[in-house]
Amino acid sequence: MRHLIFSAVFHACRKVIAVLALAAAALPAHADWNKLQQSGALRVAVYNEFAPFSDHGAGIDIDLAEALAKKLKLRLTLLPFPAGENLGDDLRNMVWKGHYLGYGPADVLLHVPVDSHLMAENDKVQIFAPYHVEAVRLVRSAQAIPAFDSIEALAGKRVGVEKVSIAAMVLLGEGNGRFRDNVRIFPSAAAALEELKAGRLDAVLANRSEIEAVFRGDPAFPLAQATFQRLPRNGWAVGMAVRKDDQDVARLLQAAVNELRDSGELQAIFARHGVRMVQP
Template identity: 70%
Template sequence: MRNRLRTTVSALLLCAAAVHPGLLRAADAPAARADTLKVAVYNELAPFSDKGQGIDADLAAALAKKLGLTLSLLPFNAGDDLNDDLRNMVWKGHYLGYGPADVMLHVPVDRMLMNANPQVTIFAPYHVESVRLVRSAHSIPSFDGVDALAGKRIGVEKVSISGMVMLGEGNGRFRDQVHIYPTATEALQQLKGGQLDAVLATRSEIESVLRGDPAFPVQDVPFERLPRAGWAIGMAVKKDNVELARRLQAALNEMAADGELKAVFAKYGVQVVKP
């Protein structure tokens, strides 16, 4: 299941990852080559990475091209927390033999996470993610705060940051109104179909499904448990891989400057937010 609650408050608020029964078999791991850039991306993290496609998959391909390397994508199922993911996919590798990659994408650029993982370098933030409320303008024609949600059907993704926040808001005052779905995409599709009145999800998830439809306004709701400014996501490499980090940072800077990064996000209906 996606977005398992992290073991620390900081990681819990700064992550949107995937959690599944197990990693791919070691036999499925691509063979290492000197001319290859191995990039780890999460499974079932739409619109960033799902079944080898998405923003992060396209970003990985663009970075490999700029470095003059062949891309080897390593999709993986997240562990119980980000420390597991960094160990398995960046600095050590999974005990089943899958990984490590040369670089992992979609890593929260968070000081607590950095301090807890001295074996890696977390760098190159390329987007700022945030949680937003999207509502049906038909069923909730005006919105002046969370009180407007009273009696309304609210969708969230199971075991997610959004779910945690919505279920806990006001000491559980909305608990009986919350409808839980396997993914945020499914909740958003239900909103489009009229089965829900509102959905709490990440801004990227909302934009990728609703594509700016004016029938579904997006609200910035100041929930106490969420950082108002959102959180930056970037990359991670093994600590001693200084030269690769330098080259990846330079490639990302070039993509941001010439509009290529913006185009990668726009392909999936998402507006890139500069860190």
């Protein structure tokens, strides 16, 4: 399950940590700035199979991780991982504790929703440095759907969505399931978009960045804003997360993001992948 969704979909994931000295000593050491300098590396966690942000070692978040490490004068160590059942799992496994199989934690996790409810539910991490605003959009075949004024235009049309995604949730639930019979479920948004390109779908509901990376402004596949009651109209900001105590690391990463944005390098990273960066 991919966690680029607003607070209604978040699940709390809290663990009680013993205060005994022995238990405290067993926890992983904080990735404070001195330790990072000594190690010489910045360990960045990124999601697997998450194009155009991180997929098979390439994507926007991969390029951003490289740029951040360069700003901090550290070498980059990537920790790609599959998304857990909920964001609390990801924050626990990749930020503040580490996976029970011995993987992680990283020094920073990218692509975390900057959301007050998520922050309140996960008090062992600091979520900060929003670097993009994501939103769900509809892309259609202009031949199959010549005009789109509202979601009523989707009646009787073949619409693709990614399984276990916010797009699937809102479309399948709209109007007590009135579009359900015509919705096609795919393992990824990329797979659905390829089917649209091949003419086997009429439209796809997906994240704007995913759509832009595939079609890159092709006028035969225009984008539109589809309004659903449970969908945030203005999208949601994504940033990064570190351990709550790693204030120096957070401050340096925030400064690095600011510099990348001010210099235009951050926008250029998105543009290389066909995506328009939306500033939070």
